[in-house]
Amino acid sequence: MPTTKLFFSPLRLLHLPSSSSSSLTMKPPSSLFLSRPSRTFFPTFPFKFKYLALRNAPFRALSTRSDSTRRKERPRLSSPSATPKSLIDDEAELSDWVDEIRTARVDSDFGESTRNRRQVRRDTNSNSSFSRNSGFSQRRFGRELEKEDNGGFRTRKRRGVELNRGSGGKSLSRKPKPQLMSDDEDDEVVVRKGFKGFLSEEEEEEEEESGESEDDEIVRKSRTALFGGTKQQQPAPAAPRASSPSGTDSYLSDTRFDQCSISPLSLKGVKDAGYEKMTIVQAATLPVILKGKDVLAKARTGTGKTVAFLLPSIEVVANSPPTERDHRRPPIHVLVICPTRELASQAATEAAKLLKYHPTIGVQVVIGGTRLALEQKRMQANPCQILVATPGRLRDHVENTAGFATRLMGVKVLVLDEADHLLDMGFRKDIEKIIAAVPKQRQTLMFSATIPDEVRQVCHIALRRDHEFINTVQEGTEETHSQVRQAHLVAPLDKHFSLLYALLKEHIADDVDYKVLVFCTTAMVTRLVAELLGELNLNVREIHSRKPQSYRTRVSEEFRKSKGLILVTSDVSARGVDYPDVTLVVQVGLPTDREQYIHRLGRTGRRGKEGQGILLLAPWEEFFLSTVKDLPIEKAPIPSVDPDTKKKVERALCHVEMKNKEAAYQAWLGYYNSNKKIGRDKYRLVELANEFSKCMMLDNPPAIPKLVLGKMGLRNIPGLRSK
Numbered sequence: 275m276p277t278t279k280l281f282f283s284p285l286r287l288l289h290l291p292s293s294s295s296s297s298l299t300m301k302p303p304s305s306l307f308l309s310r311p312s313r314t315f316f317p318t319f320p321f322k323f324k325y326l327a328l329r330n331a332p333f334r335a336l337s338t339r340s341d342s343t344r345r346k347e348r349p350r351l352s353s354p355s356a357t358p359k360s361l362i363d364d365e366a367e368l369s370d371w372v373d374e375i376r377t378a379r380v381d382s383d384f385g386e387s388t389r390n391r392r393q394v395r396r397d398t399n400s401n402s403s404f405s406r407n408s409g410f411s412q413r414r415f416g417r418e419l420e421k422e423d424n425g426g427f428r429t430r431k432r433r434g435v436e437l438n439r440g441s442g443g444k445s446l447s448r449k450p451k452p453q454l455m456s457d458d459e460d461d462e463v464v465v466r467k468g469f470k471g472f473l474s475e476e477e478e479e480e481e482e483e484s485g486e487s488e489d490d491e492i493v494r495k496s497r498t499a500l501f502g503g504t505k506q507q508q509p510a511p512a513a514p515r516a517s518s519p520s521g522t523d524s525y526l527s528d529t530r531f532d533q534c535s536i537s538p539l540s541l542k543g544v545k546d547a548g549y550e551k552m553t554i555v556q557a558a559t560l561p562v563i564l565k566g567k568d569v570l571a572k573a574r575t576g577t578g579k580t581v582a583f584l585l586p587s588i589e590v591v592a593n594s595p596p597t598e599r600d601h602r603r604p605p606i607h608v609l610v611i612c613p614t615r616e617l618a619s620q621a622a623t624e625a626a627k628l629l630k631y632h633p634t635i636g637v638q639v640v641i642g643g644t645r646l647a648l649e650q651k652r653m654q655a656n657p658c659q660i661l662v663a664t665p666g667r668l669r670d671h672v673e674n675t676a677g678f679a680t681r682l683m684g685v686k687v688l689v690l691d692e693a694d695h696l697l698d699m700g701f702r703k704d705i706e707k708i709i710a711a712v713p714k715q716r717q718t719l720m721f722s723a724t725i726p727d728e729v730r731q732v733c734h735i736a737l738r739r740d741h742e743f744i745n746t747v748q749e750g751t752e753e754t755h756s757q758v759r760q761a762h763l764v765a766p767l768d769k770h771f772s773l774l775y776a777l778l779k780e781h782i783a784d785d786v787d788y789k790v791l792v793f794c795t796t797a798m799v800t801r802l803v804a805e806l807l808g809e810l811n812l813n814v815r816e817i818h819s820r821k822p823q824s825y826r827t828r829v830s831e832e833f834r835k836s837k838g839l840i841l842v843t844s845d846v847s848a849r850g851v852d853y854p855d856v857t858l859v860v861q862v863g864l865p866t867d868r869e870q871y872i873h874r875l876g877r878t879g880r881r882g883k884e885g886q887g888i889l890l891l892a893p894w895e896e897f898f899l900s901t902v903k904d905l906p907i908e909k910a911p912i913p914s915v916d917p918d919t920k921k922k923v924e925r926a927l928c929h930v931e932m933k934n935k936e937a938a939y940q941a942w943l944g945y946y947n948s949n950k951k952i953g954r955d956k957y958r959l960v961e962l963a964n965e966f967s968k969c970m971m972l973d974n975p976p977a978i979p980k981l982v983l984g985k986m987g988l989r990n991i992p993g994l995r996s997k
């Protein structure tokens with residue numbers, strides 16, 4: 275049976291006798307497998323070989339080095355342009371900066387880039403089925419086995435020196451402390467309730483009410499328009515996925531949590547959370563952080579960075595003397611900054627899990643989208659030593675909440691999650707203000723899956739000189755997961771909607787447990803695509819910054835728990851959001867930059883699971899591929915879309931609300947206008963926008979307010995209609 279054919283046939287794959295693939299036996303790099311015998315593996319994902327071997331191998335590290343002695347990083351690929359982030363999808367509480375950010379510059383080997391958008395984050399466990407490696411994607415952009423044998427595996431080795439740092443840490447004992455949490459803030463309830471547990475019913479209600487005005491504000495500020503409702507089907511409830519032979523534990527090290535110097539109470543929390551062994555990034559960073567060092571850590575998406583910074587931070591609080599005085603406003607010892615609300619909520623939920631047996635340590639989250647006064651009340655009712663916040667809302671509290679600035683003077687650990695994003699031009703000013711508001715004598719931890727060189731250059735803003743850079747992504751290896759199959763598809767814009775539909779249908783047919791994220795360029799384009807897919811009877815939800823926070827929370831929770839569901843999303847889901855078992859990530863249109871591509875893709879393939887990623891570009895967006903050419907992204911042939919499907923999509927487009935098309939057109943124009951490369955030629959930009967308008971089945975491009983056109987620098991460009 276020819277191996278290449280086997281690769282494309284899920285049924286045959288299932289029946290493949292394990293011994294039939296002697297040709298598949300690969301010799302692992304000696305540095306990796308030491309004395310381990312070579313093995314025979316399932317042909318579809320020969321590279322998982324590495325993971326199985328790693329799981330059993332003694333924990334091997336990663337580069338960990340002091341900044342002063344660091345080696346030069348793998349050079350970044352030059353790119354024609356870094357795409358500025360959209361003005362359209364900004365977080366509400368941060369949108370004041372839009373104008374400032376539009377003109378901001380980031381010097382990098384990508385060239386200058388303005389970055390002005392916020393994004394978001396996270397998953398749990400599961401395994402994938404064979405069908406996930408088959409069907410459309412497998413047939414159309416599956417890698418051939420020979421190719422994989424010869425080349426695909428070659429760069430996927432993990433090297434490094436043994437860390438062997440031991441368990442430098444602090445005393446496990448802790449003095450009893452006053453009970454700071456209120457009676458109704460039962461830890462278990464908080465954990466069970468997840469993010470919702472951090473928002474009172476009242477806040478949810480209030481925020482729902484205020485959602486509209488908040489949205490209006492965003493609309494005004496970011497100069498885009500409206501939104502409406504989408505059809506909703508009930509998704510299937512999530513069931514534990516069957517274990518897949520190709521799922522791996524490669525993200526885990528051999529070090530158990532109980533081998534580290536963490537308090538027994540934390541250990542109990544860790545155990546209850548279901549964690550036994552540390553992930554690679556946790557094992558690499560924990561001993562260093564426990565020693566009190568500043569750390570900048572880079573680890574692939576979905577490999578447990580949140581616990582990596584939370585656990586040692588909790589230890590700092592646990593080892594601090596109890597706060598007696600004015601316990602209604604205890605000092606905040608740990609301040610975690612996340613770029614988005616979802617991410618902040620998720621981190622707070624994870625912290626609450628780990629704090630289950632620490633009755634005297636409280637965690638609170640402050641994010642935009644809820645009323646400041648309600649947050650103030652909640653913080654007063656439930657004092658905390660650990661605060662998770664989005665930058666804009668934190669600034670609000672510093673400026674408007676009595677005693678808050680004083681509480682911040684107690685910060686011992688400052689964490690910047692998604693550090694690169696927080697330090698880019700969109701957030702830099704807020705971060706600088708936050709840093710000025712916390713003591714100089716503190717420990718700072720910065721984590722991300724991507725840390726571009728230009729961001730490393732500004733790390734000194736937050737980190738001490740002698741910080742350690744712990745990079746678990748070895749030089750010469752890809753920043754993405756090898757068990758996530760990546761493909762790009764370049765097709766004319768007028769085919770995109772049909773292609774997206776065909777791709778999704780095929781994926782759904784392949785995997786009954788499908789769970790798909792479709793990333794769109796802006797909030798309003800997200801809305802349009804969600805409505806279209808809903809019209810096409812796909813089971814769809816949408817999430818973006820124009821939705822009230824309570825809606826975002828609800829949909830996010832639903833998607834987390836479901837299978838058989840497609841979530842159409844803007845970049846609010848790009849970073850860190852931990853949805854379990856995402857089977858496919860589709861990115862429609864130009865990602866804002868290389869990092870964004872990696873983070874979006876990172877919503878699948880978490881915790882060592884398999885996944886697929888498809889990037890759908892128009893020919894004039896193809897330049898983006900040069901920025902990710904070191905990643906294993908296969909070129910996929912354009913699938914043929916049968917005339918019936920095309921007609922069906924066109925009919926569905928005709929049912930999409932006009933106001934949503936108008937809003938999408940304007941947002942689309944704004945997004946690509948802010949792209950340095952595409953926005954440079956305004957005439958061409960308008961031609962392309964009008965092509966997009968035609969794709970939405972509009973005879974004439976929608977008119978745009980003169981004021982908006984002026985602000986976009988598009989006045990008097992032929993082809994545009996103004997009102």
Ligand SMILES: Nc1ncnc2c1ncn2[C@@H]1O[C@H](COP(=O)(O)OP(=O)(O)OP(=O)(O)O)[C@@H](O)[C@H]1O
Pocket residue numbers: 395396397398399548549550551552553556573574575576577578579580581722723849850851852876877880881
């Ligand atoms: N030691 C562990 N053992 C098993 N699972 C773990 C462990 N630590 C964390 N996890 C789980 O791994 C998943 C991914 O963790 P997390 O969201 O922190 O990843 P991340 O590296 O921050 O990802 P991203 O880069 O996308 O933000 C979560 O579901 C978390 O509960």
